[in-house]
Structures are given as C-alpha cells and as structure tokens.
Amino acid sequence: MFTIEHEFDATVITLVDEGGDLPLVEDIVIHAFEDCVTVEQTDPQTDEVLRITLSLTQLRDLAAALNLPEGSYRLERKA
Template identity: 60%
Template sequence: MFTIEHEFDASVITLVDDNATPGAEDVTITCFDDSVTLEQLDVQSGEVMRVVLTMAQVEDLRAALDLPEGAYVRRPAGG
C-alpha cells in the first residue's frame, strides 16, 4: 500500500508494508524540484534515517532497475 500527498513545494509518497514485516518500517519519499529524500525509522536507534538523491542519481536509479549487472554511464539523449 502507498499514499501520495501533494504539498506546496513537494510530493510526498509513503510506502507502507502491508504484511507488517518486523523491522520493515514505512518509507517516506519526498520529491522536490532538485532532489528526492528517502526517510525510514531505524527501530534499533529510534532515529529517522535519511538519504538525499540528486535528480541525476534518481535518473541513474530508474535506468538501473531495467539493466543487468555491470557498470554504466548515462549519456544525454542525442549525445
């Protein structure tokens, strides 16, 4: 299950573990114009862990989801 909320400066997506797997806390993804932030509660420390991706990293991740193992360099379209 997931939710989507559109705020003034970002879209917020929350991924919820439907199976309530122990240790699999909800993941909150906040999409800004220039970056994407992923947050998840670390149940052991009680702290929210945060990862910030640039839009270039998001595009690399999107491309990587459909590729086999290896090292790649994305090039601009037409280049």
C-alpha cells in the same frame, strides 16, 4: 500499499510494508523536491529517522538500473 500527497514544495510518497512471509519493516517516506529526492525511514532500534538524499541525476540512474543486467553504465543526457 502506498500514498501520494502533494504539498507546497514537494510530492510525498509513503510506502507501507503490508507483510508477507517476512517481518514488517518501517514505512518509507519519499519527498520529491524540485532539485532532489529524499528517502526516509525510522530506525526501530534507535527511533531515529535515517535520510538519504539523491540528486535528480542519481534518481534517473537508479530508475534505469532497476531494469538493466549486471554491469557498469553511464547514461547520456539527450539534448
């Protein structure tokens, strides 16, 4: 399950783990800003929010990597 909320300066997507055969993990919150994307998840052992910031180029590369076989790639920007 996930939710999408549009705030003043970002779109916020929350991914909720609904289970399955594995133990549940904490929700993931994604903030999509004009110039970057942050991914946050609370560490259940320390109760600390862990944050990763991706540039839009890194996000584009990640999206492409999810659909490519093993290897090394460089995406070229179209003019």
